[in-house]
Amino acid sequence: MTQSREDSYVGVFDAVVGFGARPALLVIDFTKAYTNPASPLYAEGVVSAVAESVDLLDAARRAEVPIIFTKVLYHPSGADGGIFIEKVPFLRKLVPGEPLAEIDEAVAPRPEELVIVKQYPSCFFGTSLIAALTAQRIDTLVLLGCSTSGCVRATAIDALQHGFRVVVPRECVGDRHQAPHDANLFDINAKYGDVVSKAEVIAHFAAPAGLRPPSHTASSAGGSD
Template sequence: MTESRETNYAGVFDNRLGWGRKPAVLVIDFTYGYTTPGSPLYAEGVVKAVEASVDLLDAARAAGVPIIYTKVMYHPSGMDGGLFAQKVPVLQRLVPGERLVEIDDRVAPHPEDLVIVKNYPSAFFGTSLAATLTSEGIDTLILLGCSTSGCVRATAIDTIQHGFRGIVPRECVGDRHDGPHDANLFDMNAKYADVLPREEVIAHLKGLARTKAA
């Protein structure tokens, strides 16, 4: 009889880190490249994740929780894409002026939100994200975005490596295919972050809002 992954990981990779004192939301690459039918990057799973993130972002704003966005964009020469853009040539289409690089209006940033441009999968790599979080006293990062197996996973690993707690609302991340999506959620939850139901995360944010209003 084949052992289940849950049984195999039990007692070794099943701990929870929980919430810290001050969270922020990181919205990873929810751009039109992933939500526009006909785009080579289009993924129905990402569209569903965008739609599932609207209420969570509203709850974060009501609680005064900082929201940071990322998007991938390159110089027209592709030079700053390095080997990543060579490995995935479609990324070379993500240049200034191209609609595919813009954040989907359903989860659009507000004027007070920070938008970080990145060139590689992790939102930490080559950006000011870690310094920004540290200077703001943030210790917990709620990760939304795409793709689950790519930029979300890379960011989750760097989140814990930089000393921040990671929370991944399950319904608010998406991928091209259920296989990589499910496998990476399972593995992130085992090793790098706490993967929670969206409603549990929203409930925590609403609790912060009530505390703030008291």
């Protein structure tokens, strides 16, 4: 009898790492390129994720959890885009001054919150992110943003490889299609971090230090598969 997908992972890819002592929120590429219906990158799944992220950002700010944003920008020449802009030519449009490159107003960063500019999928690649995190003694990254199968997944893998705990609130990440969204949430949860509900993250932030609830159990992991 063929095992179900879930059963084939049990006992091997079902551990829970939970939150550490010092989390930060990383908001990945929630730009108008994904939320403006006139954009070729427009994705309803990202629009939904942006809306779901508003109260999580509020909870993080109340708890004084550091928040870092990222967005993609290229030199007008495209010289810093390498093969990536050859593979996805639309990315060449994301240059300084382009409205689609700006972060959606619904989740706009506050003046004191760091915005990191990147050119490739992982928020770590070629950026100052690792230095910013280690300087603040961050040990856990809560990932919001898009796309689940692209920049979120790439960042989750690199975060793990740099020694950070990874938590992904499933309602707060989005993609262009449900199938890659679900598949990548499943894979992130199996191998790279914990995929949890937004409510669990908000509850963790709201609890006093030392009284925070334990992380989710393995039975609550994964997306809506």
